[in-house]
Amino acid sequence: MDEKLLNEIVxxxxxxxxxxxxxxTIIKNCWHFSxxxxxxxxxxxxxxxxxxxMNRIYVTVKRFRVVILxxxxxxxxxxxxxxxxxxxxxxxxxxxxxxxxxxxxxEHGERHKLDSIPIDYQPVTDDVYLKTVxxxxxxxxxxxxxxxxxxxxxxSSGPLYFRKAGLWSSPAWIDHSIGSVKPASPSHHExxxxxxxxxxxxxxxxxxxxMVFPGIYVAYWIVERVFKTCKSFNYFMCVTKEDDVDxxxxxxxxxxxxxxxxxxxxxxxxREMFGVETVKTLDMRQRLKLARALRxxxxxxxxxxxxxxxxxxxxxxxxx
Numbered sequence: 001m002d003e004k005l006l007n008e009i010v011x012x013x014x015x016x017x018x019x020x021x022x023x024x025t026i027i028k029n030c031w032h033f034s035x036x037x038x039x040x041x042x043x044x045x046x047x048x049x050x051x052x053x054m055n056r057i058y059v060t061v062k063r064f065r066v067v068i069l070x071x072x073x074x075x076x077x078x079x080x081x082x083x084x085x086x087x088x089x090x091x092x093x094x095x096x097x098x099x100x101x102x103x104x105x106x107e108h109g110e111r112h113k114l115d116s117i118p119i120d121y122q123p124v125t126d127d128v129y130l131k132t133v134x135x136x137x138x139x140x141x142x143x144x145x146x147x148x149x150x151x152x153x154x155x156s157s158g159p160l161y162f163r164k165a166g167l168w169s170s171p172a173w174i175d176h177s178i179g180s181v182k183p184a185s186p187s188h189h190e191x192x193x194x195x196x197x198x199x200x201x202x203x204x205x206x207x208x209x210x211m212v213f214p215g216i217y218v219a220y221w222i223v224e225r226v227f228k229t230c231k232s233f234n235y236f237m238c239v240t241k242e243d244d245v246d247x248x249x250x251x252x253x254x255x256x257x258x259x260x261x262x263x264x265x266x267x268x269x270x271r272e273m274f275g276v277e278t279v280k281t282l283d284m285r286q287r288l289k290l291a292r293a294l295r296x297x298x299x300x301x302x303x304x305x306x307x308x309x310x311x312x313x314x315x316x317x318x319x320x
Contacts, residue, residue, distance in 0.1 A: 002065055009067060009083050013127060015225045021167040023136050030069075030124035031094045032245075037077035039117045041307040042263075043100065044075050045108065048093040050155045051211050052107075052196070058212045059197045063157055064092040065218045072156035074144060076259060076307075081124065083219075093119055096101060103196070105138045125305040127226060134223060143242060150237060160220040162230040167275070172213075260307075262300055266308045269293055279310050287311055291320045 009120075010016050013024035036042075042052045053073050061068060065088050070081040078096075082089040101114035124130045141153035151158040192198060194210060206213035227233040269290055270276055279287060291309045294300065301319050306313040 001067060001217075005065055005067055005084060006222070009219070009222055010225075011092075012083075013130070013222070013226060015222075019228070025127040027125055027127065027130060029085060030081070030130060031089050031121055032137070033080045033082060033084060033089065033119065033121045034122055035077045035097065035114075036118040036120065037074065038075060038303050040113060041310070042075055042102075043077060043114070044073055044155070046146065048158045049103075049107070051102065051209075052103055052156060054211050054214065055195050056096065056103070057214075058217045059195050059199070060096045060099060061217050062091060062199070063095070065087050066092045067222070068157070068217055069130075069219055069223050070137045071139050071218070072140045072153070072158070074140055074146075079140060081130070081134055081137055086121075090121070093121075114302060130226060131232075131236045132240050132244050134226075135236045136242065138247045139237065139240060142221065145251075154199075156221065157214060157218045157223075160215055160218055161223055161227075162233055259304060262294070262304060262308055263296065265298055266290070269297075279308075281307075283310075288316065288319060290314065295320050 008029075012028055013029075017025075044053050050073060057068070057071065062261075064084070066082050066084040068080060069083055070079075072079045080093060082092065084092075097114050097119065099118060101112065104113045105111040124133055135150070138150040138153075138156060138158040139152075141148050141156065141158075142150055146153065150156075151161065153159070191205070195212070206216060224233075227236070266279070267277065270279060270282075273290060273293065274282060274286060276282070279290065282290065287309045288311070291305050291311060294305045294308070295302065302317050303313050306316055307320060
């Protein structure tokens with residue numbers, strides 16, 4: 001990480017000043033970026049996609065003068081809390097989305113899927129709001145209906161904060177020894193293939209299975225200094241609500257049924273109604289019929305159903 005930028009963070013966040021209860025610290029170069037969770041049906045489709053997405057953060061952020069304070073990769077969208085000049089942070093965000101779109105094209109055959117996805121941002125102007133946005137980002141998984149505590153969701157920075165050095169918490173289904181962070185053992189050629197980059201990674205690169213240890217590219221120790229104590233961190237994790245994050249260009253909307261469940265219901269109805277496994281083989285009339293069946297059977301939004309069935313919301317909103 002850029003040492004000069006890390007020193008700027010310490011000064012900008014007031015971490016080198018005595019703590020004064022009740023006094024807010026004004027921040028200049030901190031940003032909350034996110035993509036629109038209603039714009040695509042899926043961005044990360046399964047464990048392999050998420051692992052590649054995590055490694056892609058490491059590969060991408062090395063090219064920019066940006067510090068990642070928090071992030072969360074969700075199946076339909078992503079969040080980052082970044083420190084740095086706006087133009088640099090914005091370039092990082094767009095480059096990450098571009099690389100993700102390339103991955104989707106290569107692995108799933110869906111070209112240009114994220115080309116027009118809306119990317120929202122908001123300035124984080126004081127230390128209290130910074131704590132709120134960090135916790136909002138970490139809590140995206142449980143808020144979205146995923147059965148993990150925010151600090152245990154593996155596709156985020158949540159498991160990094162206030163941990164014993166070198167440890168990482170994650171569920172048993174990921175293919176590594178839980179809590180074990182080890183130096184990379186593959187050759188440089190194997191690492192370049194794993195990380196999908198021509199750049200030669202560092203000689204020592206801590207790995208968790210096939211995944212680069214996120215502590216390499218997240219300034220979690222800065223976040224710990226922002227919160228000061230684990231007690232303060234836990235407090236903000238408990239009290240932060242979606243309504244506490246200002247809507248300046250869009251926030252994540254709550255859906256009655258998590259999209260993971262709706263995908264399962266969609267696949268079941270596809271098989272039941274048309275004898276196929278995917279909507280890709282259905283014509284427009286069949287997709288509309290499937291959308292109406294989903295709408296009548298499950299309490300879900302028209303926007304969500306349109307995404308799941310591959311329909312354009314504006315064209316079909318009055319037909320479903």
